[in-house]
Amino acid sequence: MTVARFWRKIPHRYNLIGTRCTTCGEHYFPPRQMCPTCRREGKIEDHKFRGNGEVVTYTVIHTAAKGYEMQAPYNLAIIKLDEGPSLTGQVICRQDEMEIGMRVRSVFRKLGEESNKGMIYYGTKFIPE
Amino acid sequence: MRDVAIIGIGCTNFGELWDRSFRDLFVEAGLSAIEDSGIQGEEIDSMYVGNMSGGRFVEQEHIGSLIVDYAGLASNLHIPATRVEAACASGGLALRQAILSVASGYDNVVVAAGAEKMTDVGMDTATDALAAAADREWEGIMGATFPGLYAMIARLHMHTYGTTSEQLAAASVKNHHNGTMNPIAQFKNEISIDMVLNSNMVANPLHMFDCSPISDGASAVVVVAADIARKYTDIPVYVKASAQASGSISLHDRADITTLDASVVAGQRAYKMAGMTPDDIDMVEVHDCFTIAEICAIEDLGFFRKGDGGRATEAGETAIGGRIPVNTSGGLKACGHPVGATGIKQAVEITQQLRGTAGKRQVDGAEVGMTHNVGGSGGTAVVHIFSRNR
Numbered sequence: 366m367t368v369a370r371f372w373r374k375i376p377h378r379y380n381l382i383g384t385r386c387t388t389c390g391e392h393y394f395p396p397r398q399m400c401p402t403c404r405r406e407g408k409i410e411d412h413k414f415r416g417n418g419e420v421v422t423y424t425v426i427h428t429a430a431k432g433y434e435m436q437a438p439y440n441l442a443i444i445k446l447d448e449g450p451s452l453t454g455q456v457i458c459r460q461d462e463m464e465i466g467m468r469v470r471s472v473f474r475k476l477g478e479e480s481n482k483g484m485i486y487y488g489t490k491f492i493p494e
Numbered sequence: 495m496r497d498v499a500i501i502g503i504g505c506t507n508f509g510e511l512w513d514r515s516f517r518d519l520f521v522e523a524g525l526s527a528i529e530d531s532g533i534q535g536e537e538i539d540s541m542y543v544g545n546m547s548g549g550r551f552v553e554q555e556h557i558g559s560l561i562v563d564y565a566g567l568a569s570n571l572h573i574p575a576t577r578v579e580a581a582c583a584s585g586g587l588a589l590r591q592a593i594l595s596v597a598s599g600y601d602n603v604v605v606a607a608g609a610e611k612m613t614d615v616g617m618d619t620a621t622d623a624l625a626a627a628a629d630r631e632w633e634g635i636m637g638a639t640f641p642g643l644y645a646m647i648a649r650l651h652m653h654t655y656g657t658t659s660e661q662l663a664a665a666s667v668k669n670h671h672n673g674t675m676n677p678i679a680q681f682k683n684e685i686s687i688d689m690v691l692n693s694n695m696v697a698n699p700l701h702m703f704d705c706s707p708i709s710d711g712a713s714a715v716v717v718v719a720a721d722i723a724r725k726y727t728d729i730p731v732y733v734k735a736s737a738q739a740s741g742s743i744s745l746h747d748r749a750d751i752t753t754l755d756a757s758v759v760a761g762q763r764a765y766k767m768a769g770m771t772p773d774d775i776d777m778v779e780v781h782d783c784f785t786i787a788e789i790c791a792i793e794d795l796g797f798f799r800k801g802d803g804g805r806a807t808e809a810g811e812t813a814i815g816g817r818i819p820v821n822t823s824g825g826l827k828a829c830g831h832p833v834g835a836t837g838i839k840q841a842v843e844i845t846q847q848l849r850g851t852a853g854k855r856q857v858d859g860a861e862v863g864m865t866h867n868v869g870g871s872g873g874t875a876v877v878h879i880f881s882r883n884r
Contacts, residue, residue, distance in 0.1 A: 424645035426637065
């Protein structure tokens, strides 16, 4: 990912800023600029999420994604935030602590890196609440 | 809209084909489909080709031009060729475009092909190219892999419905068995439940043998207006439905993680178009990129109640001779999964079944067959229904 491509999403990645449609009240993370319910009737504004939620489902990844080899095995989960939307993120805890329904909260962490000399990605991960 | 029929099929072997190039593969598949159909090159009105990632796998874009050129149909005949991309559903979507162009009356004779050459790059590049079928900015960057996404579907399916690792493995064992009877299959060896469960963990709960392989291969079919089909063949295979549906590109945006709602809707649209129900289908090729994907597919397409797919598979209801034979070709797991080619290969398999030429894997009394091709974790689904009867 180029520097600009990562940089323009930094507020969203670092601070869990998504969006909210003020017409229907629905929250979106990852951020959307078009509300699927209200479409052109919708009015979208930024919304900072509290970062608390629960694990909907999870896996322990053994064969890592490119740039994430150093972290394997790592826990990946779909987390439903208390405000409504779900996102994909890593959960930092022992493998045997992972369970569906567990409460988690967001933390700022290193996500991955492109190579020894490449860009380092920072962003949001989760830990048990 | 006009009725459409398949009159010719062709397929290369699927596998790690080190001695064959991308263009070798699609030329072989295309020519065998054209020979099988009995048409002349001059009769072809247009071509559609499904290819997911020529740019990443062989550093080649402009795939339509390359294919039509090396098929010998560019310099003299200037036949139009269009590449179609929907990740792993590229092949099914190319077939749908070919069907639409004939159904509309715009074209009479169209070739639909699919091709992917995945082993010219290392495993990490191939895996990363496939990960591009998910949302790069909000799934990939979090460390999600493709097996990882389907593993999360499997975990929740197990939690909600009591599906077991053994039941998932049963899909793989059954597909390997079917693969032993398919001459083009990448894997022609029997495996056991224990072999699946003892293979390396890729993304818990999915083992290596729950996952389809990296493959090279190409396949092609010739579709024509049904009115002229009997000019070329005694056994045309008629297209009864061609349906497509979209879902969210990200798994986390689905209402129910264990349901590919694009599959549900594409299936419903196809049944409605054909005037049929799941009971009318004699066999189905589903998109088993992972064992859990086959379980979800047979539920989402209405063959089994949600949550019953694992138990039905373990009980042999999806084997040849069972209630609804699933993936007689060996599926993506055993036949192989050259992503762009898969959707076309599914139609090749069903055509062989309906012609009665599927050899040892022939389903008795096959009259109606279905194909189901999925892009990504369910962002795109393409479903076709074919019949011996118009």
